[in-house]
Amino acid sequence: MKPLIYLDNAATTKTAKEVVDAMLPYFTEDYGNPSSLYSLGAKSKEAVTKARETIAGTLGAQSNEIYFTAGGSESDNWVFKATADAYEQKGKHIITSRIEHHAILHTCDYLAKKGFEITYIDVDENGILKLDELEKAIRPDTILISVMFANNEIGTIQPIKEIGEIARKHGVLFHTDAVQAYGHVPINVDECNIDMLSASGHKFNGPKGIGFLYIRKGVKIRSFVHGGQQERGRRAGTENVTGIVGIGAAAERAFRVMEERNKREIELRDYLIAQIEEKIPYCRLNGDRVRRLPNNVNFSFQFVEGESLLICLDGEGICASTGSACASGSLDPSHVLLAIGLPHEIAHGSLRLTLGEETTKEELDTVVAALVKIIERLRNMSPLYEDFLRKQ
Protein backbone atom coordinates (compact mmCIF):
# COMPACT_ATOMS: atom_id res chain seq x y z
CA MET A 1 0.00 0.00 0.00
CA LYS A 2 1.23 3.45 -0.90
CA PRO A 3 0.99 6.04 1.87
CA LEU A 4 -2.31 7.90 1.78
CA ILE A 5 -2.27 11.47 0.46
CA TYR A 6 -5.52 13.09 1.52
CA LEU A 7 -6.44 16.06 -0.65
CA ASP A 8 -10.19 16.10 -0.16
CA ASN A 9 -10.48 18.38 2.87
CA ALA A 10 -13.49 20.15 1.37
CA ALA A 11 -15.35 16.83 1.62
CA THR A 12 -14.37 16.29 5.21
CA THR A 13 -11.38 16.74 7.52
CA LYS A 14 -9.61 14.59 10.03
CA THR A 15 -10.91 15.30 13.52
CA ALA A 16 -8.07 16.96 15.43
CA LYS A 17 -6.67 15.01 18.36
CA GLU A 18 -7.25 17.85 20.81
CA VAL A 19 -10.88 17.93 19.65
CA VAL A 20 -11.32 14.20 20.25
CA ASP A 21 -9.64 14.55 23.66
CA ALA A 22 -12.05 17.33 24.60
CA MET A 23 -15.02 15.19 23.56
CA LEU A 24 -14.10 11.90 25.20
CA PRO A 25 -15.06 12.63 28.84
CA TYR A 26 -18.59 13.52 27.70
CA PHE A 27 -19.18 9.98 26.45
CA THR A 28 -18.37 8.01 29.56
CA GLU A 29 -17.89 10.35 32.53
CA ASP A 30 -19.89 13.54 32.12
CA TYR A 31 -22.64 11.89 30.12
CA GLY A 32 -25.59 13.63 31.79
CA ASN A 33 -28.48 15.22 29.93
CA PRO A 34 -28.04 19.02 29.96
CA SER A 35 -31.75 19.38 30.80
CA SER A 36 -31.43 17.35 34.02
CA LEU A 37 -31.39 19.17 37.34
CA TYR A 38 -28.62 17.27 39.14
CA SER A 39 -25.00 18.28 38.92
CA LEU A 40 -24.09 15.61 36.34
CA GLY A 41 -26.54 17.27 33.95
CA ALA A 42 -25.24 20.70 34.89
CA LYS A 43 -21.75 19.69 33.78
CA SER A 44 -23.06 18.89 30.32
CA LYS A 45 -25.04 22.10 30.25
CA GLU A 46 -21.96 24.04 31.16
CA ALA A 47 -19.99 22.41 28.33
CA VAL A 48 -22.73 23.28 25.83
CA THR A 49 -22.81 26.87 27.05
CA LYS A 50 -19.05 27.17 26.77
CA ALA A 51 -19.05 25.89 23.17
CA ARG A 52 -21.85 28.29 22.28
CA GLU A 53 -19.91 31.22 23.73
CA THR A 54 -16.75 30.20 21.89
CA ILE A 55 -18.53 30.05 18.55
CA ALA A 56 -20.41 33.31 19.12
CA GLY A 57 -17.08 34.95 19.92
CA THR A 58 -15.53 33.84 16.61
CA LEU A 59 -18.32 35.52 14.64
CA GLY A 60 -18.77 38.69 16.69
CA ALA A 61 -22.22 37.40 17.69
CA GLN A 62 -24.11 36.90 20.97
CA SER A 63 -24.20 33.39 22.38
CA ASN A 64 -28.02 33.34 22.29
CA GLU A 65 -27.80 33.75 18.53
CA ILE A 66 -26.06 30.38 18.01
CA TYR A 67 -28.25 27.29 17.53
CA PHE A 68 -26.71 23.84 17.28
CA THR A 69 -27.95 21.59 14.48
CA ALA A 70 -26.93 18.28 12.93
CA GLY A 71 -24.86 20.06 10.28
CA GLY A 72 -24.83 22.32 7.24
CA SER A 73 -27.74 20.71 5.42
CA GLU A 74 -30.06 20.98 8.42
CA SER A 75 -29.06 24.60 8.96
CA ASP A 76 -29.73 25.45 5.31
CA ASN A 77 -33.07 23.63 5.32
CA TRP A 78 -34.09 25.40 8.50
CA VAL A 79 -33.30 28.84 7.06
CA PHE A 80 -35.22 28.35 3.85
CA LYS A 81 -38.27 26.49 5.11
CA ALA A 82 -38.70 28.52 8.28
CA THR A 83 -38.14 31.86 6.53
CA ALA A 84 -40.70 30.86 3.90
CA ASP A 85 -43.08 29.96 6.71
CA ALA A 86 -42.57 33.07 8.82
CA TYR A 87 -42.41 35.71 6.09
CA GLU A 88 -44.97 34.34 3.64
CA GLN A 89 -47.25 37.28 4.43
CA LYS A 90 -44.58 39.68 3.18
CA GLY A 91 -43.95 37.75 -0.01
CA LYS A 92 -43.00 34.54 -1.71
CA HIS A 93 -39.84 35.55 -3.53
CA ILE A 94 -36.36 34.23 -2.67
CA ILE A 95 -33.03 35.11 -4.29
CA THR A 96 -30.01 32.83 -4.34
CA SER A 97 -27.08 32.03 -6.63
CA ARG A 98 -26.62 29.40 -9.35
CA ILE A 99 -23.65 27.86 -7.57
CA GLU A 100 -25.12 27.00 -4.17
CA HIS A 101 -24.77 23.61 -2.52
CA HIS A 102 -27.58 21.13 -3.20
CA ALA A 103 -28.77 21.54 0.40
CA ILE A 104 -29.95 24.96 -0.81
CA LEU A 105 -30.81 24.29 -4.45
CA HIS A 106 -32.94 21.24 -3.70
CA THR A 107 -34.67 23.05 -0.84
CA CYS A 108 -35.44 25.81 -3.35
CA ASP A 109 -36.96 23.22 -5.71
CA TYR A 110 -39.13 22.05 -2.84
CA LEU A 111 -40.28 25.59 -2.04
CA ALA A 112 -40.89 26.36 -5.72
CA LYS A 113 -43.37 23.47 -5.77
CA LYS A 114 -45.10 25.07 -2.79
CA GLY A 115 -45.62 28.29 -4.74
CA PHE A 116 -42.48 30.26 -3.93
CA GLU A 117 -40.63 32.00 -6.70
CA ILE A 118 -36.85 31.62 -6.76
CA THR A 119 -34.45 33.86 -8.68
CA TYR A 120 -31.02 32.39 -9.33
CA ILE A 121 -28.32 35.03 -9.81
CA ASP A 122 -25.54 34.32 -12.28
CA VAL A 123 -21.84 34.34 -11.51
CA ASP A 124 -18.95 35.49 -13.69
CA GLU A 125 -16.30 33.20 -15.20
CA ASN A 126 -14.47 33.10 -11.86
CA GLY A 127 -17.59 32.26 -9.91
CA ILE A 128 -18.19 35.70 -8.39
CA LEU A 129 -21.81 36.76 -7.98
CA LYS A 130 -23.04 39.51 -10.32
CA LEU A 131 -23.97 42.20 -7.80
CA ASP A 132 -25.85 44.37 -10.31
CA GLU A 133 -28.08 41.41 -11.18
CA LEU A 134 -28.68 40.79 -7.50
CA GLU A 135 -29.80 44.34 -6.87
CA LYS A 136 -32.07 44.30 -9.93
CA ALA A 137 -33.69 41.05 -8.80
CA ILE A 138 -34.89 42.45 -5.46
CA ARG A 139 -38.66 43.08 -5.36
CA PRO A 140 -41.08 44.27 -2.69
CA ASP A 141 -42.05 40.64 -2.06
CA THR A 142 -38.45 39.36 -1.68
CA ILE A 143 -38.09 37.75 1.74
CA LEU A 144 -34.62 36.21 1.60
CA ILE A 145 -31.27 36.55 -0.13
CA SER A 146 -28.97 33.57 0.33
CA VAL A 147 -25.46 33.46 -1.12
CA MET A 148 -22.75 31.04 -0.04
CA PHE A 149 -19.67 32.53 1.61
CA ALA A 150 -17.25 30.37 -0.39
CA ASN A 151 -17.90 27.76 -3.02
CA ASN A 152 -17.27 24.12 -2.18
CA GLU A 153 -16.04 23.16 -5.66
CA ILE A 154 -14.03 26.06 -7.01
CA GLY A 155 -13.26 27.83 -3.73
CA THR A 156 -14.34 31.28 -4.87
CA ILE A 157 -15.05 33.65 -1.97
CA GLN A 158 -18.06 35.91 -2.58
CA PRO A 159 -18.16 39.67 -1.92
CA ILE A 160 -20.24 38.94 1.17
CA LYS A 161 -19.90 42.43 2.66
CA GLU A 162 -21.28 44.02 -0.51
CA ILE A 163 -24.10 41.49 -0.70
CA GLY A 164 -24.94 42.17 2.95
CA GLU A 165 -25.05 45.91 2.24
CA ILE A 166 -27.44 45.41 -0.67
CA ALA A 167 -29.69 43.18 1.43
CA ARG A 168 -29.70 45.66 4.31
CA LYS A 169 -30.42 48.61 2.01
CA HIS A 170 -33.52 46.86 0.70
CA GLY A 171 -34.59 45.46 4.06
CA VAL A 172 -34.27 41.82 3.00
CA LEU A 173 -32.94 39.05 5.26
CA PHE A 174 -29.50 37.80 4.27
CA HIS A 175 -28.33 34.23 4.84
CA THR A 176 -24.94 32.80 3.95
CA ASP A 177 -24.00 29.15 3.72
CA ALA A 178 -20.54 29.37 5.26
CA VAL A 179 -19.94 25.62 5.48
CA GLN A 180 -16.70 25.84 3.48
CA ALA A 181 -15.58 29.19 4.89
CA TYR A 182 -16.24 29.08 8.64
CA GLY A 183 -13.10 28.10 10.51
CA HIS A 184 -10.99 28.79 7.40
CA VAL A 185 -11.33 32.55 6.91
CA PRO A 186 -12.37 35.34 9.30
CA ILE A 187 -16.10 36.18 9.36
CA ASN A 188 -17.85 38.95 11.24
CA VAL A 189 -21.64 38.87 11.08
CA ASP A 190 -22.08 42.56 11.89
CA GLU A 191 -19.51 43.84 9.42
CA CYS A 192 -21.11 41.78 6.66
CA ASN A 193 -24.74 42.38 7.69
CA ILE A 194 -25.30 38.63 7.90
CA ASP A 195 -28.68 37.72 9.42
CA MET A 196 -28.22 33.95 9.29
CA LEU A 197 -25.19 31.74 8.77
CA SER A 198 -24.81 27.96 8.38
CA ALA A 199 -21.69 26.04 9.38
CA SER A 200 -20.62 22.44 9.84
CA GLY A 201 -18.16 20.95 12.33
CA HIS A 202 -16.40 18.35 10.21
CA LYS A 203 -15.19 20.90 7.66
CA PHE A 204 -12.75 22.42 10.16
CA ASN A 205 -11.35 19.40 12.00
CA GLY A 206 -14.41 18.91 14.20
CA PRO A 207 -16.68 15.86 14.29
CA LYS A 208 -19.37 14.93 11.76
CA GLY A 209 -23.07 15.26 12.54
CA ILE A 210 -22.83 18.63 14.26
CA GLY A 211 -23.22 22.13 12.91
CA PHE A 212 -24.85 25.37 13.84
CA LEU A 213 -27.04 28.12 12.57
CA TYR A 214 -26.44 31.72 13.56
CA ILE A 215 -29.74 33.59 13.73
CA ARG A 216 -29.51 37.32 14.36
CA LYS A 217 -31.64 38.55 17.24
CA GLY A 218 -34.92 39.82 15.84
CA VAL A 219 -35.12 37.39 12.93
CA LYS A 220 -38.48 35.78 13.41
CA ILE A 221 -37.94 32.27 12.07
CA ARG A 222 -39.41 29.53 14.23
CA SER A 223 -38.53 26.00 15.16
CA PHE A 224 -37.76 23.44 12.51
CA VAL A 225 -37.68 20.44 14.83
CA HIS A 226 -40.54 20.48 17.36
CA GLY A 227 -40.37 18.90 20.79
CA GLY A 228 -38.62 19.92 23.97
CA GLN A 229 -37.33 23.32 24.99
CA GLN A 230 -33.71 22.80 23.93
CA GLU A 231 -31.97 25.59 21.99
CA ARG A 232 -34.36 28.18 23.42
CA GLY A 233 -37.31 26.22 22.07
CA ARG A 234 -36.11 26.57 18.50
CA ARG A 235 -34.50 23.19 17.92
CA ALA A 236 -35.85 20.33 19.97
CA GLY A 237 -33.99 17.16 20.86
CA THR A 238 -31.45 16.30 23.53
CA GLU A 239 -28.29 18.20 22.72
CA ASN A 240 -25.52 16.31 20.93
CA VAL A 241 -23.24 17.16 23.85
CA THR A 242 -20.13 15.37 22.58
CA GLY A 243 -20.62 16.88 19.14
CA ILE A 244 -21.17 20.35 20.57
CA VAL A 245 -18.05 20.06 22.73
CA GLY A 246 -16.22 18.91 19.60
CA ILE A 247 -17.38 21.74 17.36
CA GLY A 248 -16.59 24.24 20.12
CA ALA A 249 -13.08 22.87 20.56
CA ALA A 250 -12.58 22.76 16.79
CA ALA A 251 -13.74 26.38 16.41
CA GLU A 252 -11.47 27.56 19.21
CA ARG A 253 -8.55 25.74 17.60
CA ALA A 254 -9.35 26.86 14.03
CA PHE A 255 -9.38 30.54 14.97
CA ARG A 256 -6.30 30.19 17.15
CA VAL A 257 -4.21 28.79 14.27
CA MET A 258 -6.00 30.52 11.38
CA GLU A 259 -3.49 33.22 10.52
CA GLU A 260 -0.49 30.92 10.46
CA ARG A 261 -2.39 28.16 8.73
CA ASN A 262 -3.76 30.45 6.00
CA LYS A 263 -0.29 31.68 5.25
CA ARG A 264 1.05 28.16 4.91
CA GLU A 265 -1.91 26.84 2.91
CA ILE A 266 -1.93 29.74 0.46
CA GLU A 267 1.76 29.17 -0.19
CA LEU A 268 1.22 25.44 -0.81
CA ARG A 269 -1.93 26.09 -2.84
CA ASP A 270 -0.18 28.52 -5.17
CA TYR A 271 2.78 26.18 -5.46
CA LEU A 272 0.47 23.33 -6.54
CA ILE A 273 -1.33 25.58 -9.04
CA ALA A 274 1.98 26.73 -10.53
CA GLN A 275 3.34 23.19 -10.75
CA ILE A 276 0.25 21.87 -12.54
CA GLU A 277 0.19 24.80 -14.96
CA GLU A 278 3.86 24.30 -15.70
CA LYS A 279 3.84 20.55 -16.15
CA ILE A 280 0.46 19.67 -17.66
CA PRO A 281 -0.63 21.19 -20.97
CA TYR A 282 -4.26 21.97 -21.85
CA CYS A 283 -5.45 22.64 -18.32
CA ARG A 284 -7.52 25.42 -16.84
CA LEU A 285 -7.68 26.67 -13.26
CA ASN A 286 -11.32 26.99 -12.19
CA GLY A 287 -12.30 29.74 -9.76
CA ASP A 288 -10.76 33.06 -8.85
CA ARG A 289 -7.00 33.17 -8.35
CA VAL A 290 -7.12 35.67 -5.50
CA ARG A 291 -10.59 35.58 -3.97
CA ARG A 292 -10.16 31.91 -3.19
CA LEU A 293 -10.21 29.62 -0.16
CA PRO A 294 -6.64 29.05 1.06
CA ASN A 295 -6.89 25.28 0.58
CA ASN A 296 -8.75 24.96 -2.74
CA VAL A 297 -7.30 23.96 -6.09
CA ASN A 298 -9.63 23.08 -8.97
CA PHE A 299 -8.48 22.29 -12.49
CA SER A 300 -10.07 21.07 -15.69
CA PHE A 301 -7.92 18.86 -17.85
CA GLN A 302 -8.99 18.76 -21.48
CA PHE A 303 -9.66 15.38 -23.17
CA VAL A 304 -9.78 13.57 -19.82
CA GLU A 305 -12.80 12.43 -17.80
CA GLY A 306 -12.86 13.08 -14.07
CA GLU A 307 -13.95 9.72 -12.71
CA SER A 308 -11.18 7.85 -14.57
CA LEU A 309 -8.76 10.36 -13.18
CA LEU A 310 -10.01 9.78 -9.62
CA ILE A 311 -9.74 5.99 -9.92
CA CYS A 312 -6.18 6.29 -11.19
CA LEU A 313 -5.28 8.72 -8.40
CA ASP A 314 -6.85 6.35 -5.87
CA GLY A 315 -4.54 3.66 -7.22
CA GLU A 316 -1.65 5.92 -6.21
CA GLY A 317 -3.13 6.45 -2.76
CA ILE A 318 -4.33 9.98 -3.56
CA CYS A 319 -7.81 11.10 -2.45
CA ALA A 320 -9.41 13.81 -4.58
CA SER A 321 -12.77 14.83 -6.01
CA THR A 322 -14.34 15.69 -9.38
CA GLY A 323 -17.31 17.56 -10.83
CA SER A 324 -17.80 14.98 -13.54
CA ALA A 325 -21.25 13.51 -14.07
CA CYS A 326 -19.95 9.97 -13.96
CA ALA A 327 -18.93 10.47 -10.37
CA SER A 328 -22.32 11.78 -9.34
CA GLY A 329 -24.64 9.23 -10.90
CA SER A 330 -26.36 11.77 -13.14
CA LEU A 331 -25.59 12.65 -16.73
CA ASP A 332 -24.84 16.30 -16.10
CA PRO A 333 -21.55 17.55 -14.79
CA SER A 334 -21.34 19.95 -11.85
CA HIS A 335 -23.80 22.86 -11.97
CA VAL A 336 -21.04 25.08 -10.58
CA LEU A 337 -18.67 24.40 -13.47
CA LEU A 338 -21.48 24.92 -15.98
CA ALA A 339 -22.44 28.19 -14.23
CA ILE A 340 -18.93 29.60 -14.69
CA GLY A 341 -19.33 28.89 -18.39
CA LEU A 342 -17.35 25.70 -18.92
CA PRO A 343 -18.49 23.54 -21.83
CA HIS A 344 -19.73 20.10 -20.75
CA GLU A 345 -16.68 18.18 -21.94
CA ILE A 346 -14.33 20.47 -20.01
CA ALA A 347 -16.52 20.29 -16.91
CA HIS A 348 -16.34 16.48 -17.07
CA GLY A 349 -12.56 16.70 -16.78
CA SER A 350 -12.42 18.61 -13.53
CA LEU A 351 -10.37 17.73 -10.49
CA ARG A 352 -10.63 19.28 -7.03
CA LEU A 353 -7.69 19.03 -4.65
CA THR A 354 -8.28 20.55 -1.21
CA LEU A 355 -5.31 20.81 1.12
CA GLY A 356 -5.31 20.28 4.85
CA GLU A 357 -3.13 21.30 7.73
CA GLU A 358 -1.04 18.13 7.39
CA THR A 359 -0.41 18.53 3.65
CA THR A 360 3.26 18.82 2.76
CA LYS A 361 5.14 20.12 -0.26
CA GLU A 362 6.59 16.63 -0.81
CA GLU A 363 3.06 15.21 -1.02
CA LEU A 364 2.14 17.82 -3.62
CA ASP A 365 5.24 16.92 -5.67
CA THR A 366 4.12 13.28 -5.58
CA VAL A 367 0.63 14.29 -6.69
CA VAL A 368 1.89 16.39 -9.58
CA ALA A 369 4.17 13.57 -10.77
CA ALA A 370 1.23 11.13 -10.59
CA LEU A 371 -1.04 13.55 -12.45
CA VAL A 372 1.46 14.02 -15.27
CA LYS A 373 1.67 10.27 -15.76
CA ILE A 374 -2.06 9.53 -15.42
CA ILE A 375 -3.24 12.38 -17.63
CA GLU A 376 -0.80 11.36 -20.35
CA ARG A 377 -2.08 7.79 -20.20
CA LEU A 378 -5.76 8.81 -20.27
CA ARG A 379 -5.18 11.28 -23.09
CA ASN A 380 -3.49 8.59 -25.13
CA MET A 381 -6.67 6.59 -25.03
CA SER A 382 -9.01 9.53 -25.54
CA PRO A 383 -10.66 9.90 -28.96
CA LEU A 384 -11.04 13.62 -28.20
CA TYR A 385 -7.28 13.98 -27.88
CA GLU A 386 -6.76 11.96 -31.07
CA ASP A 387 -9.07 14.33 -32.96
CA PHE A 388 -7.37 17.33 -31.41
CA LEU A 389 -3.88 16.15 -32.45
CA ARG A 390 -5.11 15.46 -35.98
CA LYS A 391 -6.37 19.01 -36.29
CA GLN A 392 -3.02 20.44 -35.16
Next chain:
Amino acid sequence: MYSEKVMDHFQNPRNVGEIENAAGVGTVGNAKCGDIMRIYLDIDENQIIRDVKFKTFGCGAAVATSSMATEMVKGKSIQEAMQITNKAVAEALDGLPPVKMHCSLLAEEAIHAALWDYAEKNHITIEGLKKPKSDIHEGEEDESEEY
Protein backbone atom coordinates in the same frame (compact mmCIF):
# COMPACT_ATOMS: atom_id res chain seq x y z
CA MET B 1 -18.23 0.28 -6.49
CA TYR B 2 -16.68 -1.66 -9.41
CA SER B 3 -16.01 -5.40 -9.70
CA GLU B 4 -12.41 -6.62 -9.83
CA LYS B 5 -12.83 -7.39 -13.52
CA VAL B 6 -13.96 -3.84 -14.28
CA MET B 7 -10.99 -2.48 -12.35
CA ASP B 8 -8.63 -4.83 -14.21
CA HIS B 9 -9.96 -3.79 -17.63
CA PHE B 10 -9.83 -0.14 -16.62
CA GLN B 11 -6.28 -0.30 -15.32
CA ASN B 12 -4.97 -2.65 -18.01
CA PRO B 13 -7.23 -2.01 -20.96
CA ARG B 14 -6.89 -4.47 -23.85
CA ASN B 15 -6.63 -3.30 -27.46
CA VAL B 16 -6.18 0.43 -26.86
CA GLY B 17 -5.11 2.30 -29.96
CA GLU B 18 -5.90 3.01 -33.57
CA ILE B 19 -5.88 0.97 -36.79
CA GLU B 20 -4.70 2.80 -39.86
CA ASN B 21 -7.01 2.42 -42.84
CA ALA B 22 -9.40 0.39 -40.73
CA ALA B 23 -12.16 -1.55 -42.46
CA GLY B 24 -14.68 0.12 -40.19
CA VAL B 25 -14.58 2.90 -37.61
CA GLY B 26 -17.45 3.82 -35.29
CA THR B 27 -17.66 6.68 -32.80
CA VAL B 28 -20.61 6.95 -30.42
CA GLY B 29 -21.66 8.92 -27.36
CA ASN B 30 -21.03 12.59 -26.83
CA ALA B 31 -18.74 14.69 -24.73
CA LYS B 32 -21.71 16.46 -23.19
CA CYS B 33 -22.67 13.30 -21.35
CA GLY B 34 -19.08 12.54 -20.50
CA ASP B 35 -18.38 9.52 -22.67
CA ILE B 36 -17.21 8.94 -26.20
CA MET B 37 -16.16 5.57 -27.57
CA ARG B 38 -14.40 4.89 -30.85
CA ILE B 39 -13.85 1.40 -32.23
CA TYR B 40 -11.63 0.44 -35.16
CA LEU B 41 -12.17 -2.90 -36.92
CA ASP B 42 -9.83 -4.77 -39.23
CA ILE B 43 -11.99 -7.24 -41.16
CA ASP B 44 -10.63 -9.80 -43.65
CA GLU B 45 -12.18 -11.04 -46.90
CA ASN B 46 -14.04 -13.80 -45.04
CA GLN B 47 -15.71 -11.19 -42.88
CA ILE B 48 -13.71 -12.23 -39.83
CA ILE B 49 -12.67 -9.48 -37.40
CA ARG B 50 -8.89 -9.90 -37.45
CA ASP B 51 -8.06 -7.01 -35.19
CA VAL B 52 -9.85 -4.40 -33.12
CA LYS B 53 -8.72 -1.29 -31.29
CA PHE B 54 -10.50 1.33 -29.25
CA LYS B 55 -10.18 4.79 -27.78
CA THR B 56 -12.51 6.02 -25.05
CA PHE B 57 -13.10 9.27 -23.22
CA GLY B 58 -15.15 8.40 -20.19
CA CYS B 59 -15.41 6.93 -16.72
CA GLY B 60 -13.93 3.68 -15.45
CA ALA B 61 -16.94 1.68 -16.62
CA ALA B 62 -16.78 3.20 -20.11
CA VAL B 63 -13.11 2.23 -20.50
CA ALA B 64 -13.67 -1.26 -19.07
CA THR B 65 -16.68 -2.01 -21.31
CA SER B 66 -14.76 -0.84 -24.38
CA SER B 67 -11.87 -3.09 -23.44
CA MET B 68 -14.10 -6.09 -22.79
CA ALA B 69 -16.14 -5.54 -25.96
CA THR B 70 -12.98 -5.51 -28.10
CA GLU B 71 -11.87 -8.79 -26.53
CA MET B 72 -15.27 -10.33 -27.24
CA VAL B 73 -15.36 -9.43 -30.94
CA LYS B 74 -11.75 -10.19 -31.78
CA GLY B 75 -11.50 -13.22 -34.09
CA LYS B 76 -15.26 -13.41 -34.52
CA SER B 77 -17.25 -13.21 -37.73
CA ILE B 78 -19.27 -10.09 -38.20
CA GLN B 79 -22.47 -12.09 -37.68
CA GLU B 80 -21.11 -13.37 -34.36
CA ALA B 81 -20.10 -9.84 -33.39
CA MET B 82 -23.66 -8.73 -34.08
CA GLN B 83 -24.87 -11.16 -31.43
CA ILE B 84 -22.86 -9.50 -28.65
CA THR B 85 -25.22 -7.47 -26.51
CA ASN B 86 -24.56 -4.83 -23.93
CA LYS B 87 -25.83 -7.28 -21.32
CA ALA B 88 -23.25 -9.86 -22.36
CA VAL B 89 -20.48 -7.26 -22.06
CA ALA B 90 -21.69 -6.25 -18.60
CA GLU B 91 -21.96 -9.88 -17.50
CA ALA B 92 -18.47 -10.64 -18.77
CA LEU B 93 -17.28 -7.86 -16.43
CA ASP B 94 -19.12 -9.46 -13.48
CA GLY B 95 -21.73 -6.74 -13.62
CA LEU B 96 -21.82 -2.96 -13.59
CA PRO B 97 -23.43 -0.56 -11.11
CA PRO B 98 -26.98 0.32 -12.35
CA VAL B 99 -26.03 3.95 -13.13
CA LYS B 100 -23.24 2.66 -15.35
CA MET B 101 -25.28 0.27 -17.51
CA HIS B 102 -25.45 2.93 -20.23
CA CYS B 103 -21.70 2.48 -20.67
CA SER B 104 -22.20 -1.11 -21.81
CA LEU B 105 -24.86 0.11 -24.22
CA LEU B 106 -22.26 2.48 -25.56
CA ALA B 107 -19.89 -0.45 -26.24
CA GLU B 108 -22.56 -2.35 -28.16
CA GLU B 109 -23.40 0.78 -30.13
CA ALA B 110 -19.75 1.45 -30.91
CA ILE B 111 -19.31 -2.01 -32.43
CA HIS B 112 -22.49 -1.59 -34.45
CA ALA B 113 -21.37 1.84 -35.63
CA ALA B 114 -18.01 0.42 -36.78
CA LEU B 115 -19.80 -2.45 -38.57
CA TRP B 116 -22.17 0.05 -40.19
CA ASP B 117 -19.17 2.00 -41.47
CA TYR B 118 -17.67 -1.23 -42.86
CA ALA B 119 -20.97 -2.18 -44.52
CA GLU B 120 -21.34 1.25 -46.10
CA LYS B 121 -17.77 1.26 -47.41
CA ASN B 122 -18.27 -2.19 -48.96
CA HIS B 123 -21.84 -1.61 -50.11
CA ILE B 124 -23.18 -4.61 -48.24
CA THR B 125 -26.01 -5.14 -45.78
CA ILE B 126 -25.43 -6.84 -42.46
CA GLU B 127 -28.46 -8.70 -41.19
CA GLY B 128 -30.02 -7.08 -38.17
CA LEU B 129 -27.77 -3.99 -38.27
CA LYS B 130 -29.48 -0.63 -37.98
CA LYS B 131 -28.03 2.82 -38.57
CA PRO B 132 -26.43 3.89 -35.31
CA LYS B 133 -28.08 6.58 -33.24
CA SER B 134 -26.25 9.85 -33.16
CA ASP B 135 -26.67 10.17 -29.43
CA ILE B 136 -26.42 7.13 -27.23
CA HIS B 137 -28.56 8.69 -24.53
CA GLU B 138 -31.60 9.22 -26.74
CA GLY B 139 -34.69 7.75 -25.18
CA GLU B 140 -33.05 6.96 -21.87
CA GLU B 141 -35.36 7.42 -18.94
CA ASP B 142 -34.72 9.52 -15.92
CA GLU B 143 -34.77 7.13 -13.01
CA SER B 144 -34.33 9.57 -10.18
CA GLU B 145 -37.02 9.47 -7.57
CA GLU B 146 -38.47 12.44 -5.83
CA TYR B 147 -39.29 12.79 -2.20
